[in-house]
Amino acid sequence: MANPFKPSAGSTPPLLVGRGEVLDDFAAALADGAGAPGRLAFVTGARGVGKTVMLTKMGDIAHAEGWVVIDETATGGLIDRLTRSVRAARHETGVLDRPRTRGFSFGIATLGTISKDYELAPADPHDLRIEIGRLLDSPIMADGGLLITVDEIHTIDTDELEQLAAITQHLIREDRNIALVMAGIPQAVDQLLADNAQRPRVSTFLRRAEMVVLGKVDEADVADSFLQTARDADRAWPAEIARECATATGGYPFMIQLVGYHTWRTEQGTEITNEHAQRGIAVARRKIGQLVHAPALQDLSDVDKTILVAMAQDDGPSRSSDIAQRIGKNTSYVSVYKGRLERSGLIEVLPNGTLSFSTPELREYLREHAAHYAMATTGPDEVAP
Ligand SMILES: Nc1ncnc2c1ncn2[C@@H]1O[C@H](COP(=O)(O)OP(=O)(O)OP(=O)(O)O)[C@@H](O)[C@H]1O
Ligand SMILES: [Mg+2]
Structure with a gap:
């Protein structure tokens, strides 16, 4: 018999542990009708915590409710791919294109008249909104809606994010049955918010999204x-x-x-x-x-990594003052990074203020690779955001 466990990125596990509440909330958001807050959401958490799997499960729930589900990754060309997928989904519902061809004819003296139908170029970005509208107008979509999931949100192009924000906001305002769930590591979500602080439309959109923070399970x-x-x-x-x-x-x-x-x-x-x-x-x-640890450490700054290496010297939770001493800085310097690392999901700050690793074996991994990761101790200070 095949091994039921699935230890690889994005693979759905045999049993999804400890995520019942998150999924119930999502099911409720679908049932609550257009405009329910949980229909626009960010799934975030450390690497390997189950974000991609969560998108798949949310998709399964929506699908079972008769929704059309489109899963995408935020790499370049996102809007174009979404447009094509929505169009294909509409075709599947039986609503076909109106004639979208334009006849050309021109005469060439010696050959007579040649005429040909040229297909109009597809996937102009503003087509996405029109396509979604047409899909949702389809009679067999009367009870369902459209769920779009976008994974690896850190790879999104600013223009495409702006377009996605504008389109989603319009559709929400029109009370359309639409849900958008994006996923990425917390640093990527923070970065998106920071990068778009000066773009009111995008930042309002990002801030309106419900944060679904995944952590470890019981x-x-x-x-x-x-x-x-x-x-x-x-x-x-x-x-x-x-x-x-x-x-x-x-x-x-x-x-x-x-x-x-x-x-x-x-x-x-x-x-x-x-x-x-x-x-x-x-x-x-x-x-x-x-x-898990190697890619997670790659997402961090040199100072973040140096602090983790300093923590790994302890056998249990670390005190900020010890960390500060080990890296030759003061405790307020450490506390800025402590907050960042806590948000990344790699460490926990315990009630007594000490720092503890959240992921198993991270301490041991860091000890083994300390020489590789502890490089910034004597380097110039980084400016923390
Ligand atoms: N709730 C869960 N219960 C049991 N196994 C899970 C659960 N969530 C995820 N997994 C398993 O954990 C592994 C990682 O899941 P997934 O790829 O979804 O993580 P991720 O957060 O998307 O990681 P990354 O940030 O690297 O993209 C997979 O093998 C998956 O089967
Ligand atoms: Mg993932």
């Missing part, structure tokens, strides 16, 4: 999901061992799939043993660095 729910997955496959996974595996995930979604996959995979018989679990956990710990 370890008890992770253990339950392991047990459920085993039951579904008729395999024995003793509760004690499932709990230990769950603890090793730290409730971190990518790690759930890694531990699940490598534990499951190591078995030969019908029962998952402690030995399988220990091996699975060890492999998962090795893999998460390259799959």
Whole structure:
């Protein structure tokens, strides 16, 4: 039997742990009718926390309610691709184009008259709004709407963002059945807001979007999901061992799939043993660095990384004053970065003000790669936003 776990970016897991409330809220936003706040949303959270999967699940909900769902990534040409997809969806609903061709005829003395139909160039940006209107006017869309999901929002081109904002705002104002959910890491969302502060239309649009911040999930729910997955496959996974595996995930979604996959995979018989679990956990710990931590660290500034490396010297939560001392700065300098790192989802600031890592194995990964990441300690100060 195939391994049910899916430890790769964007793959839908066998069981989605701990996101029931977010999905219920989204379903309610669809049911609440045009203009419901949750219909314009940003899904954000650290790398590997499950943003792409959340877009897929939201799409499934909308689809089940009879909506048309279009999933896109924010790379160049977004508006053009959306226009084409909406047009294709409209064709599927049975509403075809009015004749969109224009006849040309011209005479060439010796050959007589040649005439040909030329198709009009498609996908002029302002077509998108018209196309969406025509799709939603289709009789079979009477009860449904259109959900557009846009992943990797940091790659969006400013002009395309402006167009998307204008189109969405018009459609919302017209009480159209439309929902737009965008996803990206918190730094990208912050950056979008900062970059567009001087563009009233875009910044109002971005600020109106509901923020859906994804974090880690409850370890008890992770253990339950392991047990459920085993039951579904008729395999024995003793509760004690499932709990230990769950603890090793730290409730971190990518790690759930890694531990699940490598534990499951190591078995030969019908029962998952402690030995399988220990091996699975060890492999998962090795893999998460390259799959999640390396790309997450790449998103950060040198000072952010230096602070994380300084934190990794501690075996538990770090005090700001110790970090400041280690990097040769004062505590107010550290506190600016502390806020940034907390928003990125990589660390938590505990009630007593100490800093703790949020993702499993990040400390160990940083210790191993300290030489590579701690480069800014003696460099010039960065200006924090
Ligand atoms: N709620 C969840 N329960 C169990 N597994 C999950 C959950 N959410 C995501 N996963 C798993 O975690 C991994 C990462 O998910 P996903 O690719 O959606 O993360 P992401 O936030 O989009 O990451 P990135 O920022 O790198 O794009 C996938 O293997 C997915 O199956
Ligand atoms: Mg993703």
